[in-house]
Amino acid sequence: MNTHLQDYSHKRLNILTGEWVLVSPHRSKRPWQGQNEEISNEKRPSYDENCYLCATNTRINGEVNPDYKDVFVFTNDFAALQKDSPSFKIDDGLFKAKSETGICKVICFSPDHSKSLADMDVKDIKKVVNVWQQEYISLGKNKDINYVQIFENKGAVMGSSNPHPHGQIWSQSTLPNEVEKKDNQQLKYYNTKNSNLLEDYLKQELEANERIIFQNKDFVVLTPFWAIWPFEVMIAPKKTQENITKMTDEEALNYAEAISVITKAYDKLFNTSFPYSSGIHQSPTNNKENKHWHWHMSFYPPLLRSATVKKFMVGYEMFGSPQRDITAELAAKRLKNLI
Numbered sequence: 001m002n003t004h005l006q007d008y009s010h011k012r013l014n015i016l017t018g019e020w021v022l023v024s025p026h027r028s029k030r031p032w033q034g035q036n037e038e039i040s041n042e043k044r045p046s047y048d049e050n051c052y053l054c055a056t057n058t059r060i061n062g063e064v065n066p067d068y069k070d071v072f073v074f075t076n077d078f079a080a081l082q083k084d085s086p087s088f089k090i091d092d093g094l095f096k097a098k099s100e101t102g103i104c105k106v107i108c109f110s111p112d113h114s115k116s117l118a119d120m121d122v123k124d125i126k127k128v129v130n131v132w133q134q135e136y137i138s139l140g141k142n143k144d145i146n147y148v149q150i151f152e153n154k155g156a157v158m159g160s161s162n163p164h165p166h167g168q169i170w171s172q173s174t175l176p177n178e179v180e181k182k183d184n185q186q187l188k189y190y191n192t193k194n195s196n197l198l199e200d201y202l203k204q205e206l207e208a209n210e211r212i213i214f215q216n217k218d219f220v221v222l223t224p225f226w227a228i229w230p231f232e233v234m235i236a237p238k239k240t241q242e243n244i245t246k247m248t249d250e251e252a253l254n255y256a257e258a259i260s261v262i263t264k265a266y267d268k269l270f271n272t273s274f275p276y277s278s279g280i281h282q283s284p285t286n287n288k289e290n291k292h293w294h295w296h297m298s299f300y301p302p303l304l305r306s307a308t309v310k311k312f313m314v315g316y317e318m319f320g321s322p323q324r325d326i327t328a329e330l331a332a333k334r335l336k337n338l339i
Contacts (some may be wrong), residue, residue, distance in 0.1 A: 005025075006330075010022075011023070012226045015185065015189075015201060017178070017185060018184075020321055021228050021322045022321055022324075023325075023327060024323060025327050025330075043114065044114040044163060045113060048164075052164075053065070053108050053113075055067045061077045070127050071109060071110075073105055073108075073131060074106055075104070075106075076106050081104050083102065085099050085101045086099060087099050100172060100174060101144055101172065102145065103139060103171050105139075106169075107131060107166060107167050107169060109124075110124065112165070115165050116154060116263065116267075117259055118267045118274075122256045125256035125259050125260055126255075129256050132244055135169050136148045136150070136245055136282070137245055142171070145171045145172065146174060146175065147172055147174070147179060147284045147285060147286075149179070150168075150169050151167060151169075151170075152276075152277070153277050154275050154277075156275070157275045157302060158277050160275075175284055178281070179281060182281055190292035196292065196294045199239060202220055205222055205225075210332070211223045211225065212332065212336070213233065213262065213265070213332050214261045214336070216254045218237055218239075218250075218251045219251075219254055221234070221262050222234055223329075223332035225328055226328075228324055229324070230301070230304045230324065230325075231269065231335060232298065232300055232331070233262055233299040233335070234296055234297065235296065236297070237294070242282065242291065242293040243293070243295050244280065262335070265335050265339050266299075266301065268338040269338060274301055276299045276300060276302070277299075277300045278299045281295065281296055281297075283295065311324075
């Protein structure tokens with residue numbers, strides 16, 4: 001890669017959203033005198049009687065969790081989207097609003113309160129993947145659901161209110177902003193090139209081999225060329241699949257391996273249970289073919305220099321555009337060296 005990218009400020013294009021990120025590699029040398037986060041490496045018990053997500057415990061709404069042994073899914077007790085919201089629309093000059101309905105669920109990855117995905121066996125992560133597939137199908141069959149967003153917030157620094165290993169699934173009647181951008185960009189490329197944007201991008205990345213962290217037969221783990229977060233990572237199938245239900249059983253296992261590899265590497269990076277937000281972007285459930293879609297999973301970790309120094313999205317990032325210091329190439333190299 002052109003060495004100018006490692007030494008001088010420049011912009012990189014996110015081909016999936018059509019937006020630019022400012023990269024300032026020279027700033028990674030600046031001294032840090034800002035806030036240091038408190039990171040706890042305290043060992044958690046495998047069962048916590050005060051945890052709302054542990055098996056057999058009573059949740060805040062009075063419901064009792066079953067004595068689950070693998071993966072447990074339930075409707076969120078404090079859902080951000082309401083299934084029974086009345087249909088309405090406001091179009092009053094520059095005041096515009098419309099109703100939004102949906103179904104929100106919580107998915108407990110394991111009954112073991114002490115674990116994270118990084119601590120789970122690949123075969124157990126595959127069970128989580130299989131439940132993601134089942135929920136995408138079942139929620140997508142609902143005529144009022146046009147998109148299913150699967151995600152995880154790990155760690156208190158990412159706003160997780162409970163350390164028990166869990167994620168969420170929000171499904172709704174319209175496409176969220178980020179998904180709509182990616183839908184438009186992929187469709188535009190497909191109509192122009194008659195090929196899939198992300199599959200073509202992955203081919204170029206594999207050939208360049210500068211940001212590849214790990215790969216197996218079916219999946220690539222890499223730091224995207226346009227990454228915003230310091231140690232941002234993407235997992236994607238090498239060949240185009242519109243959504244996670246298109247995976248074979250073997251591919252689902254290889255996907256689980258990719259998740260295991262990168263989450264373990266994260267924990268080694270700063271010797272801490274690494275916080276992040278992760279999410280899967282995939283084709284809408286709108287009864288269209290969506291051949292332009294190539295699903296992928298992204299990890300957005302906030303840690304920058306150590307377990308206690310966080311990347312803040314403030315100032316220029318809030319009023320201008322996203323900005324990063326450490327380059328994608330250097331971040332990928334550091335993660336790859338930990339595998």
